[in-house]
Amino acid sequence: MLPNTFEDAFNVEPDGAAEFEADALYVGSGGAVRLETSFGRIVDFEARSGSVIPVACNRVLAEGTTAKHLVGLVNHGTAITLATCTPKLQSKDA
Secondary structure: OOOOOOOOOEEEEEOOOOOEEEEEEEEEOOOOOOOEEEEOOOEEEEEEOOOOEOOOEEOOOOOOOOOOEEEEEEEOOOOOOOOOOOOOOOOOOO
């Protein structure tokens, strides 16, 4: 289960060489994503723009990745509980 928010974020370049630790991966512009999980498995995803891949990962491979604007999302072990936010709409009469 994904938390309501993450504590940190960083840009991810799909090069296969750079190692990092992310609890999930945000995909800004959709496409294929080939990543290495924290258990060392190579997995392929097809992700839509604005989606989050809820898999702990430590590398995104260039070969097999066409998605752009990838962001690693991190929680440092802190439990985070947030209330669901609902936008407040103003009526035309206000």
